[in-house]
Amino acid sequence: MHEIYSSLDSTEVHMRRALLEGDGIATFVRNDNLSQLTNVLIGAFQSALCVMNDEDVDRARELLRSFKGVSTEVSDWICSQCKECVPGSFDTCWNCQSFKPEAQP
Ligand SMILES: [Zn+2]
Known part of the structure; x- marks a missing residue:
């Protein structure tokens, strides 16, 4: 299992997870259910997006790069x-x- 993305904002993690799952890559979000509670208790606690299969890691990184783009x-x-x-x-x-010209409707 490989962690490929982490954020304090679990929404960001879930958006990326949906992208990878949509491409057939099995993923896992660590600290998911904990994050809301621990944010209150101890401040920063990151959710992390992990790829289950090592052979999918390169493809997942590629997808995340294009997602940012x-x-x-x-x-x-x-x-x-x-x-x-x-x-x-x-x-x-x-x-x-x-x-700059306005985009055509
Ligand atoms: Zn000009």
Whole structure:
């Protein structure tokens, strides 16, 4: 059994567990039922997501990496005025200061 992720926020652990289980990887959450109570009693107590089978560990790590990527990365956009490629974190074009176009519905 391999621990591959841990967090004080058990919601974070369970979101990742659902992702791995959805891909057919058997997982186990340690400290799950304890965490609510012990958080009150002693402060920090982490829930840990564990993979049951060693052969699934690499695939599980890969899935968690892509999971993070989805939530934090914003895709680049093309300026409608000057056609420059602008990083997704910019709200205006770095070249001509045009505003980022709204996403099409
Ligand atoms: Zn521009």
